[in-house]
Amino acid sequence: MITLDPITLSVTLALVFVISVLVLFIFWRINQTQPGVLHWTLGGFLFAMAFWVVFLATLLDAPWNLGPFLSNSMSLPAVLFTIEGCLRFRGYHSSRRWRQMLLAMPVLVLIAWLNKDDPQARLLFHDAASAIGMCMAGLILCWKTSDRYELQANSLAACSAILGGMAFVIRWQYAFLAPEVDTRPMYVPANQVLFFGLIVFTMGWTYGLGVACYFRSNRQVMQLAREDVLTGLPNRRCIDENLGKTLMESRRSKAPFAVMLIDINAFKQVNDKHGHSAGDALLAGIARRLERAIRGSDFAGRLGGDEFVVIARGIESDEMTPDSEPGVRFNEFLQRLRDELNGPMQVRGHAMDIVVSIGVAFWPEDGDSSDAMLSRADTLMYRDKARTTAAEPSFSHAFQAPS
Structure with missing residues (x-):
């Protein structure tokens, strides 16, 4: 040695x-x-x-x-x-x-x-x-x-x-x-x-x-x-990146997808009546429900305020694609999303009956750019908000036809 x-x-x-x-x-x-x-x-x-x-x-x-x-x-x-x-x-x-x-x-x-x-x-x-x-x-x-x-x-x-x-x-x-x-x-x-x-x-x-x-x-x-600090979901920057990436992939593969814009009805009244801490807790609760509702291939993020975005890959206006749940119509999928998001929620000791409004834009029917699809989904979301009530939330793809 x-x-x-x-x-x-x-x-x-x-x-x-x-x-x-x-x-x-x-x-x-x-x-x-x-x-x-x-x-x-x-x-x-x-x-x-x-x-x-x-x-x-x-x-x-x-x-x-x-x-x-x-x-x-x-x-x-x-x-x-x-x-x-x-x-x-x-x-x-x-x-x-x-x-x-x-x-x-x-x-x-x-x-x-x-x-x-x-x-x-x-x-x-x-x-x-x-x-x-x-x-x-x-x-x-x-x-x-x-x-x-x-x-x-x-x-x-x-x-x-x-x-x-x-x-x-x-x-x-x-x-x-x-x-x-x-x-x-x-x-x-x-x-x-x-x-x-x-x-x-x-x-x-x-x-x-x-x-x-x-x-x-x-x-x-x-x-x-x-990341959005309040909800833990991806923030606006990440949403834009993911939507842009999804658009490029769809243009190359011709695979359809949908952009869903979700808004909480009467959210301002929650802040005014119970305070901003209750509003923050409500947003966090909706984020958890949204994570449970989407599929593994989907993407969910918080756009800002009380608005959330879901990017559902492989989904068309008529029905889900074969790689997801076979035989499930899009409206059935959307209703299941509503059923998960809507309903009673305990927020800081207050019982609230949550109702959301949803607007959906499909690629390529409703636009071929991020701004166009988000704008279309935003327009349809406000139309749905005018129709949505706590007793009877409703939405159908037929309602998306241009007026």
Whole structure:
């Protein structure tokens, strides 16, 4: 095995960890709402302290078992902080789990103390626990990501964590196979390989977390730009993009679709009588009903105010296309939509009888542009509003004929 200068490796590793802690601290200060970054920072700080302790103990010629004991007492909790940071970053929050981890930390310190006079037992326990923990952190970052882009963003940090775990496995194998372990841990060749591997891990881990945090922040900004904050539905910008995309696809494939404009009757009276908070709650409730009513292939968004838009792909004026529910007439589909949206709703302790008006424009009969179809659907929606009553909501495609 190639022998590397242990003092240089130790100092380099400690300095790299210090830089990593500073970078993670800056990440946390920039966006303190980003979950997990604070735990990564604390874990990195403990890792840095662990290797500074090893260096100082060797430099000061301290008792042979003091440096490893202090180092293990810091690095094992650091692994727990790293795992908790990954879990929180991925959205797995649990106060109970975090309390259990905090209770486990003094237990790990106690085990390190009990094994301080047995180098082989100490390395076997410490390296096995560290390897499992680091590999778990890497797997958590890649577990059930929302899409391949998030997987790619998390992959550098995940691979670096697994690499760090493999470095611990190398030293664990050495401790398991070696009948006698050198009592000078800084001069054990496997230790030097471990330190070199951890230098690579720390650099990749820090850069990888930076990429993952940037991707998460950028996606959140993009989501806010395309999502209606009140209802959680796509906003006007996203509606325009989706409608434009649907138009281009239909022109190419000749597949029909319909644009539905939905308006809540007497919504202004709700705001005037019960306040804007009740109106906001009503809009959110209608959004949930709308999500339940549409098919998986449809698109729903909030246009603004009390108006919602549904883009129903593969739907013609006469009947549904074969790839949807066979034999269901369009008017039956529309009535089912009304049945889901209309009806009693409890809003902030007030019972309300909800009635909506709907206007429908079909491609290509009612227009070949986004503005034309929305304008046509808006006109027909106001005609329907004039006809719609709480007792007898009505709508038919025949009513769409130009007057």
